[in-house]
Amino acid sequence: MLYGTRLRALSLVTAVTLTAGFGLAFFYAPMDADQGFMQKIFYVHVPLAIVALCGFVFGGVMAIQHLRTRDARYDLRSYVAIHLSLVLGAGVLVTGSIWAKASWGHWWVWDEPTLVSFLVVFLLYATYQPLRFSIEDPERQARYASVFAVVAGAFVPLNFLAVRLAQSYTHPRVFATADGGLPAKMQLPFYLCLVGMGALYVTLWKYEMTSKHTSAQLRSLRRKLAGDDAVAPHGRSAAPSLGTSP
Amino acid sequence: MRPAVGALLRKELRLELRAPQAVPAMALFSVTTIVVFHFALQRSEVEGALASGVLWVTLLFAAMLGISRLFVADHEEGGLDGFLLAPVDRTALLVAKAVSLFAFLGVVELIAVPAFALMLLGPAPDAAALAQLLVVLALADAGVALVGTLVGALAVQTRARDLLVPLLALPLLMPVIIAAAKGSTPLLAAGGDDVALRWLAILGLYDLVFGLLAYAVFDFLVED
Secondary structure: OOOOOOOOHHHHHHHHHHHHHHHHHHHOOOEOOOOOHHHHHHHHHHHHHHHHHHHHHHHHHHHHHHHOOOHHHHHHHHHHHHHHHHHHHHHHHOOOHHHHHHOOOOOOOOHHHHHHHHHHHHHHHHOHHHHOOOOOOOOHHHHHHHHHHHHHHHHHHHHHHHHHOOOOHHHOOOOOOOOOOHHHHHHHHHHHHHHHHHHHHHHHHHHHHHHHHHHHHHHHHHHHHOOOOHOOOOOOOOOOOOOOOO | HHHHHHHHHHHHHHHHHOOOOOHHHHHHHHHHHHHHHHHHHHOOEEEEHHHHHHHHHHHHHHHHHHHHOOHHHHHOOOHHHHHHHHOOHHHHHHHHHHHHHHHHHHHHHHHHHHHHHHHHHOOOOOOHHHHHHHHHHHHHHHHHHHHHHHHHHHHHHOOOHHHHHHHHHHOOOHHHHHHHHHHOOHHOOOOOOOOOOHHHHHHHHHHHHHHHHHHHHHHHOOOO
16 A cells, blocks of 8 residues: 555645644634733644544554454554654643643643643553563564553543543633633634644654655565565564565 | 353462462562551651552552562463463453452452551541442452453563553553542541542443453453
């Protein structure tokens, strides 16, 4: 399967949507009455978080497919999705921390359930790479990583429920629900940013998949041309290798 | 499946009875942790939320020891290979391991909870609070046993076994910690209320979800 198709168009769409979204967020959306300019980080932070969580769940779905079909490509998809979500997740924690400092005066607040849940999820997924790295056999590595991705994917909603219930509800929620607290003039930029961030995720995912596929194909071509000895074997790696299959 | 589960359970219990390994270590560890808490917190008595936190951190960390030992003997002595050769459902191993881990946790708590009450707990809990604490303990132990069996089976085949168990299990058990600590806070306070039903509901939901999940994915962990 070719992941490189329509990559240029997708990159363009991503750039345009994100630029338009951020432009609207800065020049069209009204200033927040309480938080002022600092509230603009909302247009980065929340789409990042939503996209990262969706990426984790997508990784879990691909892992289910991998366990069902035993096709190594699904494992690669799951791996790239979770890897990318982890990177975005680090961004979520940093932007969330900056926002918390600006609006509540502390770098970290424990009574913001969404942020705390996200930290727990992030800590869990941070063990994905060490887990992969400590299993040598590639087939078993893929299988165990998929089991982890399925379990962790199911853990995400349960964790959000438990952390949310653990709060005492004394803290005012800035944006209660998607349609509850958000004024109409903030909705359009927000959704545009969300779509742009989603497109960014898909683009990066496709770039990474294309790169992995190309290098795997290059290896197998080299091996065919120059013989098995000419290509150094894979070292121990956390990343799934597509092996010698063409 | 029942004879297989029975045989595996008898094997687990016989191993532990002949050469006690996990349970004494866990019990000793939990008593030591209580002493550590006494010095680290610099208190001779705790109650309420603090008592609940101390109790659950102690029990959870003791459980980590049991989880990382759970599959080691089978892995090293070829027990897993023997099991895979037998024509039985692999779920039998999940059930037997989870039940035996649950039993081990129960025995450890029989020692750790009275020790905690004697050494560190301020107010003496009455019979009603004790009964409710038993319910919280049982529900939380079921969750720990299920997740522990999954994580133990996952980690035993890796190089960094002892490193991975707490790294994987602690975040996965966060909902259990939240609900168990919140739920037992009033039970460990002087003149506290009853346990709020929603914590029991969360623990029950967690047990249900992870029970089904473990049933679904465990087969993939014991394949070769």
